[in-house]
Amino acid sequence: LLEKALKKVHQHFNIEINGRDIETRSGQTIAAALIAAGVLTFRQLTDDEPRGLFCGMGVCFDCLVTVDGIPDQRACMTPVLPGMKITLNTESKPA
Amino acid sequence: MKTTELAIVGAGPGGLSAAITAAQAGVQVTLLDEYPHPGGQYLRGARQDKAISPKTKTERLSHSLLEQLPSQKIDIRTGTLVWGIENHRLALHSAQGTEWLTAKKIIIATGARELTSPFPGWTLPGVMTVGAAQILVKEHGVVPGKRILLAGSGPLLLATASALSKSEHAISILGILEATQPLSWMKHTLAALGNLDRLIEGWQYAQSLIRNKIPYRFGYTVIRAEGTNRLTSVTIARVDRRGKAIPGSEEHISVDTLCIGYGFLPNTELTQLAGCAHEYIPERGGWVPITDETLQTSLPGIYAVGETAGVGGAKTAMLQGQIAALGVSLELGRLTKDEFARRYLPLTKQLQPLKRFGAMLNTLFRPHPAFDELITDETIICRCEQVRAGEIRQAIRGGAHTLSHLKNWLPVGQGPCQGRTCAPLLTRLINAETDLPSGKIGQFRPRPPLKPVPLGALANSTDEESR
Numbered sequence: 001l002l003e004k005a006l007k008k009v010h011q012h013f014n015i016e017i018n019g020r021d022i023e024t025r026s027g028q029t030i031a032a033a034l035i036a037a038g039v040l041t042f043r044q045l046t047d048d049e050p051r052g053l054f055c056g057m058g059v060c061f062d063c064l065v066t067v068d069g070i071p072d073q074r075a076c077m078t079p080v081l082p083g084m085k086i087t088l089n090t091e092s093k094p095a
Numbered sequence: 096m097k098t099t100e101l102a103i104v105g106a107g108p109g110g111l112s113a114a115i116t117a118a119q120a121g122v123q124v125t126l127l128d129e130y131p132h133p134g135g136q137y138l139r140g141a142r143q144d145k146a147i148s149p150k151t152k153t154e155r156l157s158h159s160l161l162e163q164l165p166s167q168k169i170d171i172r173t174g175t176l177v178w179g180i181e182n183h184r185l186a187l188h189s190a191q192g193t194e195w196l197t198a199k200k201i202i203i204a205t206g207a208r209e210l211t212s213p214f215p216g217w218t219l220p221g222v223m224t225v226g227a228a229q230i231l232v233k234e235h236g237v238v239p240g241k242r243i244l245l246a247g248s249g250p251l252l253l254a255t256a257s258a259l260s261k262s263e264h265a266i267s268i269l270g271i272l273e274a275t276q277p278l279s280w281m282k283h284t285l286a287a288l289g290n291l292d293r294l295i296e297g298w299q300y301a302q303s304l305i306r307n308k309i310p311y312r313f314g315y316t317v318i319r320a321e322g323t324n325r326l327t328s329v330t331i332a333r334v335d336r337r338g339k340a341i342p343g344s345e346e347h348i349s350v351d352t353l354c355i356g357y358g359f360l361p362n363t364e365l366t367q368l369a370g371c372a373h374e375y376i377p378e379r380g381g382w383v384p385i386t387d388e389t390l391q392t393s394l395p396g397i398y399a400v401g402e403t404a405g406v407g408g409a410k411t412a413m414l415q416g417q418i419a420a421l422g423v424s425l426e427l428g429r430l431t432k433d434e435f436a437r438r439y440l441p442l443t444k445q446l447q448p449l450k451r452f453g454a455m456l457n458t459l460f461r462p463h464p465a466f467d468e469l470i471t472d473e474t475i476i477c478r479c480e481q482v483r484a485g486e487i488r489q490a491i492r493g494g495a496h497t498l499s500h501l502k503n504w505l506p507v508g509q510g511p512c513q514g515r516t517c518a519p520l521l522t523r524l525i526n527a528e529t530d531l532p533s534g535k536i537g538q539f540r541p542r543p544p545l546k547p548v549p550l551g552a553l554a555n556s557t558d559e560e561s562r
Contacts, residue, residue: 056227
């Protein structure tokens with residue numbers, strides 16, 4: 001019953017992560033949507049420095065992603081919107 | 096340029112209670128918060144999850160503030176970052192762009208951030224603060240992984256494990272590693288006894304651990320996190336009463352999520368940038384602005400309440416919010432001296448036992464100084480610029496004994512987080528090498544914009560200034 005009630009409150013829609021569609025719902029942050037989809041690594045500082053969600057409250061700037069072409073947005077602070085295109089900078093850069 | 100009588104920065108329990116108290120006294124209030132919704136960290140998830148009923152008195156009180164908010168005459172500006180302050184002018188940034196707000200009085204209620212303790216591998220995806228895990232599960236209904244271990248010190252570990260165990264997802268919570276020993280808790284019994292509702296809250300968490308068979312291990316800590324692209328395992332060890340890892344006690348555990356936390360630190364970037372005088376008080380969680388009996392800082396008209404003025408929890412924050420709002424209302428002539436005194440005295444009385452409890456949390460559950468030995472030279476300390484403990488220790492031995500001095504030698508604190516994460520860790524390393532007290536090591540000097548703001552927005556704001 002609770003599940004049904006929550007479904008009514010939340011709109012479900014897709015966002016695009018590196019060209020792949022994932023389902024999410026209104027009110028979630030990009031970080032929550034990524035982790036729900038099993039994506040833990042949000043970016044790669046160097047070959048051996050992958051980073052994901054750390055502080056979860058907008059302090060540490062570890063979870064930076066590109067949102068609709070705008071780089072360095074905090075995934076933990078940015079709410080998802082229908083049709084949003086997220087690019088993860090997980091291409092390894094030279095150390 | 097816009098003006099208001101009272102600007103409140105931060106809409107957590109402290110900011111909310113200040114806003115409502117002042118608005119009811121007839122003060123024109125603008126309430127600002129970086130998040131899309133009011134409530135702060137404490138009330139995150141409260142909005143979504145109406146089914147979860149508040150249990151403690153503090154929870155009920157703070158929820159009722161959130162419910163009262165829409166009916167108040169308050170200009171609520173969520174999704175608005177305050178990135179600068181100059182005298183009584185605040186620099187704001189939101190989706191609408193950048194603007195300035197001038198206020199006769201300003202209450203700063205910017206809350207706290209989590210204190211962590213570094214170890215090799217703590218930058219791997221899958222290692223996160225307990226707060227991050229709590230937000231995921233409580234606000235978003237998402238679990239951070241399937242095999243979860245919690246480690247650090249203090250009640251937030253219990254609260255998070257309890258929240259995770261209530262999730263409908265199939266997960267195993269492998270345990271909680273509490274770094275302190277129960278014996279060290281004994282001397283704080285008196286402080287705890289004066290705070291019955293906090294004890295009941297703790298007991299409720301403990302019951303939920305027992306019900307869910309979650310092991311709670313005293314005197315254990317994580318010494319290493321392992322994995323290539325993400326966390327796959329951790330090595331833990333037992334620590335003795337002096338905080339030293341006991342050789343041979345290491346255990347290897349396969350996990351995909353490690354949640355770490357050692358309590359909170361006041362967010363003082365805005366009070367620092369404003370120019371308020373600060374002092375280092377370990378019992379309040381570290382550097383705090385100096386405040387008087389109505390929470391006014393060293394700068395007239397600028398107040399600091401809640402965690403910003405000293406980590407003490409939501410109840411303290413709500414009481415302080417009311418006190419500061421009464422002070423503001425008195426100064427603006429909306430309250431008589433008698434009315435002020437009548438309402439002020441009972442509030443300060445309630446603060447006394449809370450102060451002792453906060454002091455206990457802020458000293459008992461901190462990382463033991465001996466844990467520094469677990470920080471190998473390869474361990475990253477500044478996560479933004481990837482500066483490692485070895486280089487930092489070298490700089491300290493070379494004479495860099497303050498944070499600002501270290502910043503001249505190394506790129507620490509120069510990344511986007513402006514040193515919010517590494518400042519307490521660098522302070523620890525200087526403590527360990529020099530025996531200097533933290534108060535002498537100083538703080539990083541915050542710079543505007545306090546958090547990155549698009550360059551275009553900054554250019555526009557200066558345009559407006561020169562006009």
